[in-house]
Amino acid sequence: MTAVAExxxxxxxxxxxxxxxxxxxxxxxxLNRALRDAMAExxxxxxxxxxxxxxxxxxxxxxxxxxxxxxxxxxxxxxxxSGIVGMAVGMAMNGMRPVVEMQFDAFAYPAxxxxxxxxxxxxxxxxxxxxxxxxxxxxxxxxxxxxEHHCDSSEAYxxxxxxxxxxxxxTPADAYTLLRAAIxxxxxxxxxxxxxxxxxxxxVEMPSRAPGIGSAVVRRHGTDATLIAYGPAVPVALDAAxxxxxEGRSLQVVDLRSIVPFDDETxxxxxxxxxxxxxxxxxxxxxxxxxxxxxxxxxxxxxxLAAPIRRVGxxxxxxxxxxxxxxxxxxxxxxxxxxxxxxxxQ
Amino acid sequence: xxxxxxHLLPAAEPVALIDADGRAIKGADGTAYPAPDxxxxxxxxxxxxxxxRLNDQAYALVRQGRLAVYPSSHGQEACQVAAxxxxxxxxxxxxTYRDTVAAVGRGVDPVEALSLxxxxxxxxxxxxxxHVAPHATPLATxxxxxxxxxxxxxxxxxxxxxxxxxxxxxxxxxxxxxxxNFAAVFHxxxxxFIQNNGYAISVPLSRQTAAPSLAHKGVGYGVPGERVDGxxxxxxxxxxxxxxxxxxxxxxxxxxxxxxxxxxxxxxxDDATRYRDDAEVAAWVExxxxxxxxTHLLDxxxxxxxxxxxxxxxxxxxxxxxxxxxxxxxxxxPADLFAHVYATPTPQLREQAALVADxxxxxxxx
Numbered sequence: 001m002t003a004v005a006e007x008x009x010x011x012x013x014x015x016x017x018x019x020x021x022x023x024x025x026x027x028x029x030x031l032n033r034a035l036r037d038a039m040a041e042x043x044x045x046x047x048x049x050x051x052x053x054x055x056x057x058x059x060x061x062x063x064x065x066x067x068x069x070x071x072x073x074x075x076x077x078x079x080x081x082s083g084i085v086g087m088a089v090g091m092a093m094n095g096m097r098p099v100v101e102m103q104f105d106a107f108a109y110p111a112x113x114x115x116x117x118x119x120x121x122x123x124x125x126x127x128x129x130x131x132x133x134x135x136x137x138x139x140x141x142x143x144x145x146x147x148e149h150h151c152d153s154s155e156a157y158x159x160x161x162x163x164x165x166x167x168x169x170x171t172p173a174d175a176y177t178l179l180r181a182a183i184x185x186x187x188x189x190x191x192x193x194x195x196x197x198x199x200x201x202x203x204v205e206m207p208s209r210a211p212g213i214g215s216a217v218v219r220r221h222g223t224d225a226t227l228i229a230y231g232p233a234v235p236v237a238l239d240a241a242x243x244x245x246x247e248g249r250s251l252q253v254v255d256l257r258s259i260v261p262f263d264d265e266t267x268x269x270x271x272x273x274x275x276x277x278x279x280x281x282x283x284x285x286x287x288x289x290x291x292x293x294x295x296x297x298x299x300x301x302x303x304x305l306a307a308p309i310r311r312v313g314x315x316x317x318x319x320x321x322x323x324x325x326x327x328x329x330x331x332x333x334x335x336x337x338x339x340x341x342x343x344x345x346q
Numbered sequence: 347x348x349x350x351x352x353h354l355l356p357a358a359e360p361v362a363l364i365d366a367d368g369r370a371i372k373g374a375d376g377t378a379y380p381a382p383d384x385x386x387x388x389x390x391x392x393x394x395x396x397x398x399r400l401n402d403q404a405y406a407l408v409r410q411g412r413l414a415v416y417p418s419s420h421g422q423e424a425c426q427v428a429a430x431x432x433x434x435x436x437x438x439x440x441x442t443y444r445d446t447v448a449a450v451g452r453g454v455d456p457v458e459a460l461s462l463x464x465x466x467x468x469x470x471x472x473x474x475x476x477h478v479a480p481h482a483t484p485l486a487t488x489x490x491x492x493x494x495x496x497x498x499x500x501x502x503x504x505x506x507x508x509x510x511x512x513x514x515x516x517x518x519x520x521x522x523x524x525x526x527n528f529a530a531v532f533h534x535x536x537x538x539f540i541q542n543n544g545y546a547i548s549v550p551l552s553r554q555t556a557a558p559s560l561a562h563k564g565v566g567y568g569v570p571g572e573r574v575d576g577x578x579x580x581x582x583x584x585x586x587x588x589x590x591x592x593x594x595x596x597x598x599x600x601x602x603x604x605x606x607x608x609x610x611x612x613x614x615x616d617d618a619t620r621y622r623d624d625a626e627v628a629a630w631v632e633x634x635x636x637x638x639x640x641t642h643l644l645d646x647x648x649x650x651x652x653x654x655x656x657x658x659x660x661x662x663x664x665x666x667x668x669x670x671x672x673x674x675x676x677x678x679x680p681a682d683l684f685a686h687v688y689a690t691p692t693p694q695l696r697e698q699a700a701l702v703a704d705x706x707x708x709x710x711x712x
Contacts, residue, residue, distance in 0.1 A: 123688070124687050
């Protein structure tokens with residue numbers, strides 16, 4: 001029996017809302033809700049990948065979508081990531097808005113050629129005639145005790161590839177906001193979902209009025225130094241700011257939300273307002289996103305800096321086994337030590 | 347579900363309807379593939395003559411420095427013409443870098459089709475205009491795209507069929523496997539069309555596969571495979587036409603392997619004498635697809651000298667159009683560097699575009 005999808009039937013009734021609905025959701029629930037709302041609004045939105053159907057995804061992000069929208073709208077595929085992304089390219093070429101799930105960060109690598117050579121370049125190759133409105137969702141990064149190949153911070157590979165947008169939410173509200181923005185975007189988006197935050201809860205506004213792709217936000221205001229973080233590092237940076245406050249130091253926290261496009265304006269304004277900065281990221285530091293942030297902020301804000309910008313991040317090693325992973329993850333103490341090093345004696 | 351794979355296997359011999367001397371093969375009427383109607387064959391001869399002329403004109407333009415490189419399909423024109431001729435207007439074609447002639451067969455302007463090799467821009471035509479995807483330079487990566495286009499059409503209940511082209515070397519890539527598997531599982535209306543010309547640049551087929559044939563690979567996916575004489579225009583139209591009709595009727599994907607030969611080197615930058623004998627090439631001259639079809643149609647009185655003159659004139663017209671187009675220098679616009687990376691350029695790209703604009707304005711001032 002082959003899996004023949006039935007022609008699409010009318011989408012479920014549109015949610016008509018005047019006042020935004022609010023609710024406390026986990027990040028996984030917020031992502032699920034974003035997919036549901038997008039699918040309900042636009043019959044061109046289709047969700048597929050490995051185990052996204054009956055199982056609802058290994059992190060349950062696609063829970064109930066097949067049951068509620070039908071096999072044509074949310075379906076399991078053969079276990080082959082290049083095929084999944086490549087098929088999404090074709091569907092996007094032909095009028096659909098595919099949202100595909102890579103089961104884990106390191107399992108997305110078989111799709112790398114499709115992402116780099118086709119997803120990222122199609123608009124450019126065709127001088128804008130073929131757009132690829134598609135989203136590649138990637139559960140990413142560590143901190144969940146995962147065994148090897150389940151914990152990679154792979155953002156630099158995607159951020160280094162022109163033509164992709166790269167987003168990383170740090171709150172359930174942003175998970176909803178940014179996934180809706182990603183699905184609505186005319187450009188392909190690599191959507192990095194911090195695994196360790198899937199179960200974190202927060203208030204979510206639907207529809208969201210928060211800024212979309214390309215906007216960073218200041219999560220906590222402060223006057224002494226700015227911590228720049230994204231994805232799984234944001235709650236850690238907020239914890240560090242809280243600890244620093246108890247020691248009498250006022251730290252500001254910027255959440256990038258969008259790695260590409262990068263919000264130079266918000267980040268630089270925040271750094272200028274404090275004169276000192278530390279970048280916090282889980283990925284290995286060498287040639288990574290954190291290095292790019294330091295370079296571009298230094299280029300733009302050199303005269304406002306009282307000290308070189310420091311980085312706190314993963315070591316330049318393959319992601320360690322669960323019993324050693326706490327050494328790899330940026331923590332409050334390392335962040336505060338880096339802040340202490342920002343030449344306060346001047 | 348039957349586990350007997352026999353219905354998926356290609357016939358023992360490649361399907362052939364016209365022999366190397368242009369004669370209808372006796373008994374071929376009894377095959378599963380009735381000969382195409384006469385009008386289709388006459389039309390195909392015209393297209394073949396234009397195809398050959400285009401190949402040779404493009405090859406000459408490389409020597410004249412108008413094209414950086416040209417992977418010629420000289421010798422494979424019957425495959426090129428058939429792939430385009432069996433499709434309806436709403437269908438899609440996914441060409442490789444060697445399939446420019448097939449793209450032109452779908453209506454793409456040859457000048458625009460060769461923009462890639464002229465160096466003006468990667469894809470010079472609008473893929474949506476004639477439903478021709480951009481040339482695929484990486485191998486087999488276009489095949490999963492073809493499945494996606496087909497599946498999107500299925501979801502909307504549209505009758506679209508997708509012709510996904512590939513060479514023998516491309517069948518070794520992982521995307522070939524993934525595309526066939528996906529197409530089979532989703533019952534996608536895709537015809538996978540392999541032009542087996544015996545070599546991937548220099549590497550012979552024996553180093554690509556130990557399978558009985560490339561068409562046999564379909565069995566592993568539950569996709570029926572068929573082999574066809576790739577220099578026999580009538581057989582190609584019959585086999586590919588049947589595969590397209592079957593896919594359109596909901597029969598799912600099919601794998602067609604055409605046995606053909608690239609008469610010239612991989613590109614003008616290649617030296618084919620390092621890996622194949624002159625005698626081997628000479629043997630394939632005898633099987634030239636144009637000679638066969640022309641002889642067949644002349645013998646049957648379906649064309650005459652006047653028709654051939656008309657065909658030659660049309661081929662010349664297209665070649666002249668190509669020559670004129672490629673000899674015309676169009677200054678590429680540097681603004682294009684930044685204009686199409688995203689729908690809306692990022693602030694960073696706007697800064698970089700301004701930098702180039704500034705460089706240009708200072709150059710102009712000097």
